[in-house]
Amino acid sequence: MGTPRETRREQAEEIVERLEEAYPDSTISLRYSNRLELLIAVILSAQCTDERVNTETEHLFEKYDGPEDYANAPQEELAEDLNSITYYNSKAGYIKESCRKILEEHDGEVPDTMSDLTDLPGVGRKTANVVLQHAHDVVEGIVVDTHVQRLSRRLGLTEEEYPAKIEVDLMELVPDGYWQQFTHLCIDHGRAVCTARNPDCDDCVLADICPSEKGDGGIDLASGEPW
Template identity: 55%
Template sequence: MSHPSEAERARARQIVAILRRTYPDAKCSLNFTTPLELLVATILSAQCTDERVNATTEKLFQKYRTAADYASAPLEQLEQDLKSIVFYRNKAKNIQAMARILVQEHGGEVPQGMDDLLRLPGVARKTANVVQGNAFHHVEGVVVDTHVSRISRRLGLTKEDDPPKIERDLMALLDQPDWLDFSHMLIYHGRAVCKAPTPTCPGCVLLELCPTGQERTNVV
């Protein structure tokens, strides 16, 4: 899949066009006003709904305004402030370690480069792509979360299982200007229609272009 045919790229463009008509306002669902806020929110969003993250960060961002605030807080205090988020101990530890690197190596700011972002604890390609795309309007890759992985596989856009490999397939298949929106639209689609256990294929706007949907609706 690293060298998709022109037919495969054309099919991908059709999928993007339909998604754009269906989800014209798709965007990042995390609330943030600065790159630091988005970075913290995205770390918190692992295995957790954006709604729950937003409910937590509403208070969190009033208390922690700078990287130094996270860096200097007692870890137990930060843990308590993240208590309602799943994996809160890991996330508190990662956010504090991340903030200390921002203070010590980046003047308290969030770095824009992929390599610098990936060196931060709790940050892998998904989080780095979210921050680059939504805070810096700089798109180097495709955001591949569980929704993007699942739906890309169902649509036959990739056969891979490993998120970095899925990302490589999608980067080869999609036009770069579509990368960020593609993920946002699939995330909306995944929440509303193409759900993990039980996709509601009848009525899906992508049914005609989806091998999995064809299979499911023919059997049932």
């Protein structure tokens, strides 16, 4: 795309400002009441909708309490309790082994560092970022889910394809005070307007600054010229 880094920073700030106005109540949509429930919900949310996860965890969190319950549960039974979730067998194993590790290495408490969280089975940087931000009030990075990945590329904020590299680009562009909120704003906008297929560019608050807009193209904030 060839857009100067400084221009991309201006672009990112303008995007955040406009999306905050469009989605003033944007926040995490997963339902949980403690740190362990959040960790489990985020593990389950991989390649699965938050709506489906919330439906499933409503009864899951009633049946299982602390990490001991998950660690001691037969994996087949735990998997059966998750059978409407994508990849439920694998995720049951991740949850069971993560809880075992939490008991053995972290005194039954969900870890509060990136390295300890990503050392848990089934927990990558995206999951760890969510848990750090919403369970420990620690913001070390930007959660790059499918919506953030799609929007950041369409908006010209990155040319990378892999989440880890996209996160690095976004952390250079998005003001650090908005790292947490940026994800929620992208998720809301990605669901409502900038969908994977047939995005509604006509009703998009970012259309005039988006290089992927279907019309005549976006406007370069530095020059005022079309992209």
